Amino acid sequence: MEPDARQLHALSFGTAAVEYAEHHPDYAPAAVRWALESAPGPRVLDLGAGTGKLTGTLVALGAEVIAVEPDPAMLAQLRNALPTVHALAGSAEVIPLPDGSVDAVLAGNALHWFDMGVAGPEIARVLAPGGILAGLWNVMDNRVDWVAGLEQISGTAAVGPRDTFSSWRAATAGLHLPSTGVRARFGSPEQDEFSHGQRRTADSLVATIATRAGMLVMPEPEREATLSRIRAFLASRPETISDEFTLPMLTGVLRTRQL
Structure with a gap:
């Protein structure tokens, strides 16, 4: 994706912040534990x-x-949802924290929006020695027949390569390390995925898909046609067609350690 298009997509979520908070899934606890298992301490950004x-x-896992x-x-x-959490305005490219102040940097469905040429040195700066960098993605399990059918009829703006089990590893493998010059400070990346699921109705699944970046920037007639499909x-x-069902998912993780 070109930088301007990436910026447009990345900034689209605020237009649907309430809906995003209501409909997007959390992350499999086992995946988060795996991301953090070799972190040198409990401080997580x-x-x-x-x-x-x-x-x-x-927070539920006891991280700071x-x-x-x-x-x-x-x-x-x-x-509003987590009033006790220290939450700051800032970005991956300008992190408002001191040097070496966290033991791990995690990004949930966000790492692909970062300009790693700028964000990489910033992440390296705020990480303590031996700190962990990890990206997490919630992906639909398209090994399940109806999920594969949903992927096919939705189109890539609604269900892209980072959104499904069959392609998330290839689609994210190159996103997760800082660029040349900082890359040598990090070890080889690891990938794994962990079972997850989200209770949905047809309406709430449509609402979830409607808050994806590709859908939010889509012209309204095309967006409505896609959602109708x-x-x-x-x-x-x-x-x-029942009142409630489980959307089969996994949380995929890429992690690396600062050397």
């Missing part, structure tokens, strides 16, 4: 924290969390 979906999981988010509307939702598909499947 949730970078690009959005409305606090990953922040809440970190600082959240940093650039979008004022998303940050307001985070502060998705509604019709969900109404046609026995797995999704």
